[in-house]
Amino acid sequence: MATTNRQATTLALAHALTAAERGLAVIPLSRTKLPALRSPHRGDPAAPPCHGECGRFGHGVYDASTDPRRIRELFAAAPWATGYGIACGLPPHQLIGVDLDTKSGTDSSAALRELALRHLFTIPPTVVVLTPSGGRHLWLTGPRDVAIPNSAGRLAPGIDIRSAGGYLVGPGSRTDHGTYTTAPGTGHLPPAPCPRALLRLLLPPPRPQGATAARPPAHGEGLIHFVQAAHEGQRNTRLFWAACRAYENGLTPDLLPALIEAARATGLTEQEARATIASAARLTTHRPQTPHETPRWAP
Structure with missing residues (x-):
């Protein structure tokens, strides 16, 4: 062994x-x-x-x-x-990963085809990585000056997006469920530019006219970055940890809108984000957290 x-x-x-x-x-x-x-x-x-x-x-x-x-x-x-x-999201490629999952029980490939027909774009020939579960990762590149948020199921059920702060499992990797492989005929290709119509769908929704972006206090920006870097399986736990630290250090309520915005950028809904933050508030309000109670996922 x-x-x-x-x-x-x-x-x-x-x-x-x-x-x-x-x-x-x-x-x-x-x-x-x-x-x-x-x-x-x-x-x-x-x-x-x-x-x-x-x-x-x-x-x-x-x-x-x-x-x-x-x-x-x-x-x-x-x-x-x-x-x-x-x-993902780093130069020179500014890689964007389109993760077509099969675990949700939905046909994510069909969902992507429907989006392509509705919004008039096609996925160009690019690197495709096959996952052990039968899913696919499509590698695309984005513009240098555009920040694409990570998301899970926001584009369509079963379609997750990996960008800045996220990562893709590389072909040749061995996991508990099998090996990731490059789809035949795609390994020699460079990651293709993301179609403009798809890029527009990946961007956060525009703010209402006159609305101002939530700006965290300067001493809370580290917590915001910590939440933004979460990938699937970490989103709630990272948000919970950051919210606990914010409450313990008296950074809320000024930091609250920015925490929610950061969580939404990772794929959580506003309702999910508020529920997680409320749990952190209850914990830090009713009893102090001692070192042996620190969650194992805390950084």
């Missing part, structure tokens, strides 16, 4: 280095598809949000790199890694 794991890690590193040669920043992933390196700040409720400024590994997509030396160091620190993640 140890030999098999070493072989999987060696293969994952080789695939990650190949991706880096194409300008794609990568991180090691575990068999669960999560970043293989845990946060160095876990268990410290007083630690401020950190995106790698501390100089240590374990900050998710903020560790992502195209530097072969750094990538080897990341994998050396995570010898249990069996896959790699590709950070």
Whole structure:
């Protein structure tokens, strides 16, 4: 088993280095598809949000790199890694991942075709990665000056979007459910530009005329970035943690609109975001949180 794991890690590193040669920043992933390196700040409720400024590994997509030396160091620190993640939204590609899921019981491919017919766009030939569950990841590129939010099911049921702050599981990665592979005939292609009509659908809805953007207090921006970087499976927990820290440090209510906006950008509804924040308010109001009660997912 140890030999098999070493072989999987060696293969994952080789695939990650190949991706880096194409300008794609990568991180090691575990068999669960999560970043293989845990946060160095876990268990410290007083630690401020950190995106790698501390100089240590374990900050998710903020560790992502195209530097072969750094990538080897990341994998050396995570010898249990069996896959790699590709950070989205970074230059030179500004990668946008269209994740056509099959777990929701909906036909996400049909939903995308319907959107394409309704809004008059076609998906150009591009890299397509096949997932072990039968889904597909379409790789597209976005403009440098446009921030595409991550979302889950907002475009259509079963269609998730990975962009800045998110990542895609790279082809060649091995997980508990199987191996991610490149669809035949697409591996040599560069990521294609996202059609303009689709790009418009991916952007946040325009604000009503006269409305002003929610601006967090300067000392709360780290919490906002922490929520914005959440991917599927982390959205509620990251929002809950950030809201707890905000209440404990007296940053609300000024920070509340910005937290909700950040959560919506990750795919949560406003109702879900408000419910999570309300739970954080109840916890921090009725009893202080002690170190041994800190959730395991806290950074």
